[in-house]
Amino acid sequence: MNQFRNYIEQIWQGISSTKKGMSLTWKHLWAAKNQRKVQDIRSDNYFQSNEGVFTLQYPAEQVEIPERSRYQLDNVMEDCIVCDKCVKICPVDCIEIDPIKATGLVGYASDGSPIRLYAAKFDIDMSKCCFCGLCTTVCPTECLTMTSEYDFSTFDVKDHLFHYSNLSPEEAEEKRRLYEQFVKEKEEAKLSVPPPSPSFVKEGVAEPAKPGEVIPTSEQKPKIGFKPSFKKSESVKSEQSEQSEQSELSEHVITLGKSEGLEIQVASSETGGTSEIKKPFKPVFKPSFKKPSTDKPKDE
Ligand code: SF4
Ligand code: SF4
Incomplete structure (x- = not known):
């Protein structure tokens, strides 16, 4: 009895599930009349349009894409x-x-x-x-x-x-061949250059001299001597004015020296115009030490 009852229940479940599925199919078939229009993906209600067919007829219909797309x-x-x-x-x-x-x-x-x-x-x-x-x-x-x-x-x-x-x-093959030829010529040019001789090498520089260029050695280079130069005085005083200035100076020195008790010798301007001031004699203390006697005492 129970087996018969289970059999009837399974038949009923099959009929009800078929009815449910077919109702969904008929619902979408009916909604296909209201096919959803192509919408911009940036529109606010893009995901809220649930009515209608969702499949686009690509490539006749295409969804618009954002400006900053990253494709090909x-x-x-x-x-x-x-x-x-x-x-x-x-x-x-x-x-x-x-x-x-x-x-x-x-x-x-x-x-x-x-x-x-x-x-x-x-x-x-x-x-x-x-x-x-x-x-x-x-x-x-x-x-x-x-x-x-x-x-x-x-x-x-x-x-x-x-x-x-x-x-x-x-x-591409031609460019490759040209570059290989360029490298080959460069290598040959390097090998053909003779090694630089010492007289043709610049001092302190490892680079060889250019062809035809003769670089003087340190011995051949001209030496620069020191030649001092003096500027000539722009105005020369007259001889008479110099003599008068010297005589005034000597008189002033003599009076100053006498007031301080100094012995002064003044040379005439004709013999050179120089003056010499001698200080008065002062005794100088010079300590003396007796040498220790090296003689032995007579008693011994
Ligand atoms: S080519 Fe390579 S690095 Fe460039 S987008 Fe494609 S996977 Fe990324
Ligand atoms: S090889 Fe060309 S494409 Fe690649 S990163 Fe360099 S410049 Fe850009």
Whole structure:
């Protein structure tokens, strides 16, 4: 009896669950008439529009994306200085560069950075990219950017490998050959220069003298002697005025010396015009010591 009862209950549960599911299906089928219109993701009620069909008819219908979207990478090769920073920072190694040294300055990027390298290969594998954006933050010239292009779906995953090099394989080979030739010529030029002789080496400088340049040694260099120069006096006093000044001075010295009890000798201006002042004699104390007698006493 119980088995029959369980059997009837299970049939009823099946019918009720089918009814519930079908009512939901009919509800959405009816709501499909009121298909939700394409809405800007930035609108305030974007997540509050629950009525209608949610699936967009892509690609006929597309959701608008924010201005600062980070999707497919793009590189402006004219501004790329091939510094390799983006390769080093990429966590999944999806950027590959093959640099070629140039024999000189190639040009300048738009921000003024000098370009000294060519990129024979600059590939980005977007199928590996995790869209972290690190490569764009380290790029010194900001030539590597993330664009708002998100629809780059393909039938072959190999088509996700994007090539940005602006050199054809032939041009890259030519640049490589030119640089190798440049290095070879430089090495040959180094070997062909004879070692500098001692007489042609500048003093204190390890650099050899230029061809044809003769540098004098320290013995050959002219020595600079000291030649003192004196300025001539602008005004010369007359002989008469000098004599009168000297006589006045000697008279003044004699009167001053006599008042202090000094013996003064004054030479005439004709013989040189010099005066000498002698101090009066004063006794000077000179201590004397008796030498100890070296003779032995007679008693002994
Ligand atoms: S976005 Fe991230 S993962 Fe993609 S190439 Fe740049 S560094 Fe690599
Ligand atoms: S970081 Fe920028 S400039 Fe340097 S190689 Fe990469 S793309 Fe070029």
